[in-house]
Amino acid sequence: MKNAKIFSALSLMSLASTAALAASGPTLGDLVNASGIHVSGAIAGSIRQNASVPNPDQAKSTGQIDQALLSIAYLPKEGFGAAVDVASGDYNDQLGKVGKPGTSTALTQAYLQYKSGALTVQGGRFYTAAGYEVFPVASNLFVTRSVAFTGSTVVGAEIQGESTYHTGLRASYASSDTLTVNFGLNDGIYTNLDNQASLLKEKAFELGVNWKASDALSLAVTNYSGKTGAGGVKQSLLSLVANYSFAKELNFALSVDQGNVDNTDAGKWTAVALYGTYDLNDKTKLGLRIEEINPKLSTKNGIGSVTGVVSYALAKNLDVRGEVSNVDVEGAYPRSMQAAVQGVLKF
Secondary structure, three states: OHHHHHHHHHHHHHHHHHHHHHOOOOOHHHHHHOOOOEEEEEEEEEEEEEEEOOOOOOOOEEEEEEEEEEEEEEOOOOEEEEEEEEEEOHHHHHHOOOOOOOOOEEEEEEEEEEEEOOEEEEEEEEEOOOOOOOOOHHHOOOOOOOHHHHOEOOOOOOEOOOOOEEEEEEEEEEOOOOEEEEEEEEOOOOHHHHHHHHHOOOOEEEEEEEEEOOOOEEEEEEEEEEEEOOOOEEEEEEEEEEEEEOOOOEEEEEEEEEEEOOOOHHHEEEEEEEEEEEEOOOOEEEEEEEEEEEEOOOOOOOEEEEEEEEEEEEEOOEEEEEEEEEEEEOOOOOOEEEEEEEEEEEO
16 A cells, blocks of 8 residues: 555656646636636645654655645636635645545635625635645645644644634725735634534634735734634634745745633643745745744643755646655654655646
């Protein structure tokens, strides 16, 4: 099974390379986009080698189809529109926060939109506004995701992490070209608990502010608060993301999350991540991520990680990424180191 997965990942990367180099002329997506309907997506596969892992029974070499995502959207500047994202792949099940447990295909976005001037209203399922990283693989530079994005199931260092999407209603008002305010009412805060919240009719409130302070600096603050689960347990998640561009090629970002899953000290956690990206040239990008997770309780273990990545564009729609990451959990856990190569075909 392990060799089969590695073969599948290699085959995908080979097929992606051939398709990208052979493509010429207008594609089906180009023709559809001309009608006002935007069709896009990506297919990503990777091969990974773990030098050491907390669980010695875990396979040290893996090949997988990370994600196949199709996005269809009709979002005019004024009036009604809609968007749908369907995602499949190993990421869905590994994150444990997309679709039903054990499934590899999920509807990650499906919403109706109405836009009038500065006001935009969305109803349905849409991606979270929290955090720096996002769900679509093609929109991230790194192969792996931050611990704050995925959460942690390591015994003694458990955190829920950020949500992937929310189901509910979101309204955005752009008071100026530099300031936008978001309001929302959702079925819970954390994706894998949304179904419980929906059944129990528990709601979570979303309030966010996006401010472009200058051409170089932008800030985004989002707060989620509400109740989820049996008995309507209070939950919260506060997210701060700051982006600063020192130059066109060099960018830094700071992401800070403070969450509470069950309104107790045991459920509190704080995550701080620093990102740096540098465009070496038109085809090559470098990235560095440094992250620290601090649970509230002293009986829980903190998590630290450092990740470096190089991304090279073999073609306009094909990226190959090489990444090395190190995750260190306080306590009696061995350090986990991983090397990965990923191919991303975009369409």
